[in-house]
Amino acid sequence: MPAETVMKLLHHWWTARRDEPVMRGGLTLPRHKPGLPVNGEIATLVMPDRLVLPLLDYHGRRLLPVVSVGQRVDYGESLAPGLIASASGSVIAIEPRPVMHPSGRSELCVVIRPDENGTVESAVHEAVPELTEQRLATCGVTGLGGAGFDTASKVHKATQHGEQLDTLLINAVECEPMISCDESLMMCHATEIIDAIASLMTMTHCKRCVIAIENDKHAAIAALRQALDLRPLALTLQPLAPVYPAGAERQLVERITGQLLFAGERPTHRGILCINVATALAARQSQLGFPMTSRIVTLAGRSVDEPVNVRVRFGTSVAEVLRQTGNKPSLASHQVRTGGPLSGFDLASLEAPVTATTNSIIVQPVQPTVEPLPCIRCDRCSDVCPAGLLPQQLLWYARAEDLAGSRRFGLDSCIECGCCDLVCPSGISLTQTFRHARDSQREQRHRDQLADAAELRFHKREDRLAQRQAARERRRQDARAKLIGDSDAIGDALARARRRRQRHERPGQSGDHATPSHDGDS
Amino acid sequence: MSTTALNAGVVGYGRRSVRGIMGHVMLALVPGTIVYATLIDYRIILNVLVAIIAALCVEAVLLRLRQRAILPLLCDGSIVLAAWLLALCVPPSLPAWQLIAGIVVMTGLGKHLYGGLGQNPFNPAMVAYAVLIVSFPVTMTDWQINVNGSEAAYDNAPTQLPQLPEWDAITGATPLDRLRQARSIIHRRTAPEAPTQPGQLASEPDTRKAPGHATTPLAEGSPLHALRKDMPEGPAAIPITNPMAEYSRFADAAIMRSPWKWVSLAWLAGGIYLLFAGIITWHIPASVLLTVAVLYLACGSVGTVPTIPLIPALLSGALMIGAFFIATDPVSAATSNTGKLIYGAGIGVFTFVIREYSVYPEGVAFAVLLMNICVPLLDYLFTRAVPTSDAGRK
Numbered sequence: 073m074p075a076e077t078v079m080k081l082l083h084h085w086w087t088a089r090r091d092e093p094v095m096r097g098g099l100t101l102p103r104h105k106p107g108l109p110v111n112g113e114i115a116t117l118v119m120p121d122r123l124v125l126p127l128l129d130y131h132g133r134r135l136l137p138v139v140s141v142g143q144r145v146d147y148g149e150s151l152a153p154g155l156i157a158s159a160s161g162s163v164i165a166i167e168p169r170p171v172m173h174p175s176g177r178s179e180l181c182v183v184i185r186p187d188e189n190g191t192v193e194s195a196v197h198e199a200v201p202e203l204t205e206q207r208l209a210t211c212g213v214t215g216l217g218g219a220g221f222d223t224a225s226k227v228h229k230a231t232q233h234g235e236q237l238d239t240l241l242i243n244a245v246e247c248e249p250m251i252s253c254d255e256s257l258m259m260c261h262a263t264e265i266i267d268a269i270a271s272l273m274t275m276t277h278c279k280r281c282v283i284a285i286e287n288d289k290h291a292a293i294a295a296l297r298q299a300l301d302l303r304p305l306a307l308t309l310q311p312l313a314p315v316y317p318a319g320a321e322r323q324l325v326e327r328i329t330g331q332l333l334f335a336g337e338r339p340t341h342r343g344i345l346c347i348n349v350a351t352a353l354a355a356r357q358s359q360l361g362f363p364m365t366s367r368i369v370t371l372a373g374r375s376v377d378e379p380v381n382v383r384v385r386f387g388t389s390v391a392e393v394l395r396q397t398g399n400k401p402s403l404a405s406h407q408v409r410t411g412g413p414l415s416g417f418d419l420a421s422l423e424a425p426v427t428a429t430t431n432s433i434i435v436q437p438v439q440p441t442v443e444p445l446p447c448i449r450c451d452r453c454s455d456v457c458p459a460g461l462l463p464q465q466l467l468w469y470a471r472a473e474d475l476a477g478s479r480r481f482g483l484d485s486c487i488e489c490g491c492c493d494l495v496c497p498s499g500i501s502l503t504q505t506f507r508h509a510r511d512s513q514r515e516q517r518h519r520d521q522l523a524d525a526a527e528l529r530f531h532k533r534e535d536r537l538a539q540r541q542a543a544r545e546r547r548r549q550d551a552r553a554k555l556i557g558d559s560d561a562i563g564d565a566l567a568r569a570r571r572r573r574q575r576h577e578r579p580g581q582s583g584d585h586a587t588p589s590h591d592g593d594s
Numbered sequence: 595m596s597t598t599a600l601n602a603g604v605v606g607y608g609r610r611s612v613r614g615i616m617g618h619v620m621l622a623l624v625p626g627t628i629v630y631a632t633l634i635d636y637r638i639i640l641n642v643l644v645a646i647i648a649a650l651c652v653e654a655v656l657l658r659l660r661q662r663a664i665l666p667l668l669c670d671g672s673i674v675l676a677a678w679l680l681a682l683c684v685p686p687s688l689p690a691w692q693l694i695a696g697i698v699v700m701t702g703l704g705k706h707l708y709g710g711l712g713q714n715p716f717n718p719a720m721v722a723y724a725v726l727i728v729s730f731p732v733t734m735t736d737w738q739i740n741v742n743g744s745e746a747a748y749d750n751a752p753t754q755l756p757q758l759p760e761w762d763a764i765t766g767a768t769p770l771d772r773l774r775q776a777r778s779i780i781h782r783r784t785a786p787e788a789p790t791q792p793g794q795l796a797s798e799p800d801t802r803k804a805p806g807h808a809t810t811p812l813a814e815g816s817p818l819h820a821l822r823k824d825m826p827e828g829p830a831a832i833p834i835t836n837p838m839a840e841y842s843r844f845a846d847a848a849i850m851r852s853p854w855k856w857v858s859l860a861w862l863a864g865g866i867y868l869l870f871a872g873i874i875t876w877h878i879p880a881s882v883l884l885t886v887a888v889l890y891l892a893c894g895s896v897g898t899v900p901t902i903p904l905i906p907a908l909l910s911g912a913l914m915i916g917a918f919f920i921a922t923d924p925v926s927a928a929t930s931n932t933g934k935l936i937y938g939a940g941i942g943v944f945t946f947v948i949r950e951y952s953v954y955p956e957g958v959a960f961a962v963l964l965m966n967i968c969v970p971l972l973d974y975l976f977t978r979a980v981p982t983s984d985a986g987r988k
Contacts, residue, residue, distance in 0.1 A: 102606040249605040413605050443663070445612050445670060446712035449924045451875065452610070462930055465973060481977050494605070497612045498712075 095327045097458040098315035099491050103288050105252040106372045107379030112260050114368055116383040117396050123159055123184045123387030124425040126171045127152055130220040137182055139163050148196035148211070148363035151182050154222060156212040158365035158386040159186035172410060172427060176420020184387065195361035203275040203359045211358030216367055217243060217319075217348035218411070220429040223355060229338070230345035231276055238343035239329055240278035242269055242352055244285040244292070245312060245319035248412035251432045253368040254349050255292050256381040258285075262295035265349060266303050268356030273305065276345060280308070282328055283349075286318065287311035316414065317489040321346050323458045335484035367428060371397055373435040375406055384426045390433055391422040401435045409434045414490035415503075445498035453492035453502060459485040463492040463502050470509035475516060478509055486510070616671030618873045622864030623678060623919065629860040633853035635686040641693060642681040648694045649677035652701040660706060672711050676700060679919060680719040683912065683959065684726060685737045692730050696722040716966045717926045723959045737771065769848045770911045770955040773902070776844050842894075842903055849906035858909040865918025874922040877934035878941075882917040883908060885942025893950075913945065916958035926966045933972035940965040 127135040135152035139145055140163065147160040161184045168178035200207055208224035215221045231237055246254040258265060273281050285293060296309060310328065312318055318327065325339045325346060326332055333339065339346045347355075354364045365386055372379040376399055384393055390408065394401060401408060401422075408419045410430050453463035461482040469477035483506060492502040630638045653673045657664045680700055684693060703725070704718025705711070727734045849855060868874045887904055894901040902910065912920075921927060921941050928937040941961045948957025 099607065104606055443666070445666070446710065448612060448615075448672070448712045449927075449929050450612075450615060451924060451929060454929070462977065464929055465977070494607050495609060497610045497615055499611075 094313070095315050095318055095323060095458065096460055097456050097491065098317060098323070099456050099494060100314065101249050101316050103314065104249045105255060106250065107256075107370055107381050108252050108291070109256050109260055109381060114256055114260055114381055114383055116366075117385065117388060117393060119159060119186050119385060120388050120392045121185065122164075122389075123161070123186060123385065124169050124181045124389060124423075125151060125155060125158065125184065125387045126169070126425065126427065127155065127166075127180045127182060128171065129154055130214060130222060130429075134180065137166055137180075139166075139182065141166055145184065146196070147194065148365070154209075154212065154214075155182075156363050156365065157182075157184060159184060160189075161186040169425075170421035170423045172419070172424045172430060174417040174420070176424075181425070193362060193365060196363060197358075197361035199360045203271045203355060207358050208355060211354075211361075211363040213351065213354050213358050213364045214428045215348055216350040216354060216428055216431070217321075218415075218429060218431070219321075220427070223347070223351055226340060226347075227276065227345060230340040230343060236343075237276040237278040237345055238280075239345070240269075240272060240276055240281040241325065241328060241339070241344060241346040242272075242281070242283040242349055243319055243321070243324055243346055244283055244289075244296075244349040245324060246289075247286065247314065247316045247319040248414055249316070250372045250413050250434055251370050252372075253370045253381055253431050255289050256370075257350050257353065257368055258289070258292035259295050261353060262292075262299040263302065264356060265353050266296065266299040266305065268352040269307065270303065270305055271356050271359055272347065272352055273307070278345070281306070282308045282310050284310050284312055284318075284324055284328055286314040288314045316491065317458055317487065320458065320487050320489060322487060335482070364428070367426070367430070369393065369426060369430055370432040371399070371435075372432065373409075375399070375401055375435040375437055384430075386427055387425045389423050389425050390419060393426065393433060394422070394435070399435060405438055407436045407438050409436070414494065415488060442499055444496075444500045447496075447498055447500060450497055452495040452497065456491040456495050458489060458491065459487055461485060463506075467500070467502055467505060470505045473509070473512060475509075475513050478513070483509055483513065612670045612672070615873055616675050618871050619675055619868060619919065620671065620678065622867045622871075622873075623675075623682070624864075626857060626860035626864050626915065627678075627682065630682070630857050633856055637686040638682065641684070641686055641688070641690075642678050644690055645677040645681035645693055645697055646674050648697040649673045649701055652698055656701060656706045657710075660710070662710070667711065670711060673701060673705070676705070676719045679915075680722050682915065683719065683723050684734060687736065688726075688730075688733050692726065692733060695729075696726045699725045712925055714925060715969065717920060717923050717962050720920065720959045720962045720966075724963060727954075727959075735771075769845075769852045769854055770949070772848050773841075773845050774955045776841060776848075838901070842901060845902040846906050849902070849910045854911075855906075855909045858914040861914035861918060865914065868918060868922075874918070875931070875934065877931055878922045878927060878938040879917040881935045881938030882921055882942045882945070883913070885939045886913060886946055889942065889946040911949070911956045912958040916941070916945070916962065920958065921962055921965075926962075926969065928969050928972040928976070930973065930976040932976040933969075936972055936976075937965050937969065940968060 127137055129135055135155055137152045139149075139151050142163065144162050145151065145157040145160060147157060149157045149160075151157050151163075163182055164185045165183040166180060167183065169181040169183070170176055171179045171181070173179075197207070197210065205224045205228050208227065209222075213223040215223060215226070244254060244258060246252065269281065269283070272278075283296065285296070287293070293309070293311060300307075300309065312327065317323060321339060322333050325342075325344055329342075329344060331342055331344070333342070350367065358364065366383050367386070368381050369384045370379070370381050371393065376397075378398070380397060382393070382397065390410070394408075403419075403422065408422060409416045410419060410424075410433055411417060412432055413434055416432070416434070447464055447467060449464045451464065454461065457463055459482065466478060466481040466483060466486070469481055470483065475483075486503075486506045488503050488507055490503045493500070493504075496502060627638065627642060650668060650673065654664055654668055657667055677697055677700070680696055681693065684696065700718045700722035704716060704721035705714050708714045865874075865879055869876055869879075887908060890901060890904060890907040894903070901907075908914070917938075921938060928934050941958070944961030944964050945957040948954055948960055954960070
């Protein structure tokens, strides 16, 4: 038995050496994927009695609703640009509700009471032979990986880059521990996923297509291989050594294509379209006419008795998901985290609704906070930083709120994966500091923009005033010119009058003179 | 906003604590300390204990004065480690009050003056060492080593250089001290006939092997010390025919026959353990040792200066403990890999220069302090070239 293990390890090591592109930094964590489906089926939650759909896009910008309170909406109907109704029912409120945000802030949400019979996910559009960006947009397909980008515009940007898309990269690397929603999907819907990839390949005319998957997802790889045997496609199934955060977009692109992206640059700028495997399936569903209205959520953590992957309709509150799966945590005694144990954040309210980016809900008992020790610059963080930064240096600048210094040390390249937090012997929350610094940087930029706008406005106003002044001046000049013209007329008139007077005077000259003399006489 | 990472245990990652790191380093110091105590002088154990106890007391007082939590910071192990290193660097015969004075300087000036753990720009132990050597030059360079039964063996080492018998007079000087004396004697005796040397050297294959000279534990002879020992009366009139080769041979014997080489090897073993335990990276020790090796080799191939052969050069003095335990102090060292390589190379160069061209027989401590000064610049320059701008890419 130990010999077997050793052989397995050796094999692992050997294959890792030989075939697989290596990644810089990162952490090899023990595989911990609870809640994988056992019988090839993923359970679906019962429709809750309220669905809360935040009027926010993936940038966090507010959307203007196109429905009003009391209105009946159909399944798949547009509620706002980019937001579709995930059930048919009536809009009972449009009001601020807590959303998925670390601060637990409230944002304007459309609250829907679903109909009794509006609970089935069905095709609401005609199936189209070929996937289009138009269809992706209509069906509200957004990224199901982490960022929740609008897939239609992503495809648009990537295909605009050149005549042909360079690489279609299907991201099946679910590197974060405890999250297994994509893996479940691949285990249960491999055939559909391969169909979906075929659709995307046809749509994008890509030069090559790569499915990147961690090599320890044995069941998922087997299922995909089997599906590929049934429908051979010209693509590469690339197993990767399981390193966290291998699934981060930039890291994956770097590892697969060898291209290092600049800070702020997206893979689409290089003609690479990186699509999460679940998003690919949603795109395929949209081709068949199904709007994207649900996703698979992993429910795990130490306080969850039975970890499970369930399909959850968008807008279902976290509390409802927990209730239906038999968990009753309270925020007083539990930490409820979404987005993953490492890169996610703790929820401030359990009323926050599940959205496209809610890949997991992890419930843990609350941990005592430990006061961090000072940084001893042990370099462990820079060893594991997948972006190749020096977090120990960045920390100084970020804490000092030195934005220029922070940028110099690569704040913009930080992907907030949390590796540095995990290894820090002093227990410093580096990622949180960086996140904070980025927020203040963003705020600063926003303020700068506002200031620039104000300056522009001021100058425009100055110009306008100057113009107005000039116009007034011109008018005055004109008036004056006219006035001078008029004064000539007056002069004429005066001259005329003088002439007239002179005419009068000439006959009565003595009279005129006589008067003074007369005065003098008197 | 509560976005702190979950406990590392949640995702099955065994995080190392600061205390764990310091503990590993101390563990790596154990074999060297035992070898030191066994072969050189058992009093080193007492010194280490005195230093640690004194350091803990001073640290506690200073933490109290600075109104910090005492227990967690006292237990992080950093001050214990620093005290241990300082005790290893000073002569075992140093009076206890001087050692304690060094500890006060180390903890106060070296560490807390700058804000405590993680804030000090200079290696605290080396700051204390520098202060001690300028304050107490005599006791700091007088290696009156207790004879642990092996003194005879290494005091007789220089017999290959019969013209230098007067070394026996100095009890327990470290090999580097002896080399310094030898050099000055050679220098004095050969100076008048200098013109004959180059030719002789060219015909002498032995000299090609070895560059540089001397090593000793961190502490080295002060100028006073060197002068004092430097004046052998003896058969000064006898000319040395091939001084460079003689010197090399002598150096080889002085170092390789002295028990100090075992201490150096024990530091090396501890350092290799630290490398494999992932506590330190290879960059700093490798660049320190490589630079010193290259300089000694280059020096040896020039052939006009007295040099030590390569292996004794690396095993001499404080080079090993300096390269693996002192230069690698993460707080005061450069932090990027490139920075570390340059930092290590700088320490190597300064060590060599101080040993060979200054009045001090050993230069590791000052080399580390000098390079500590350069660290902010190195850290500023080497950020790891991450493309941070997409200007012009769109």
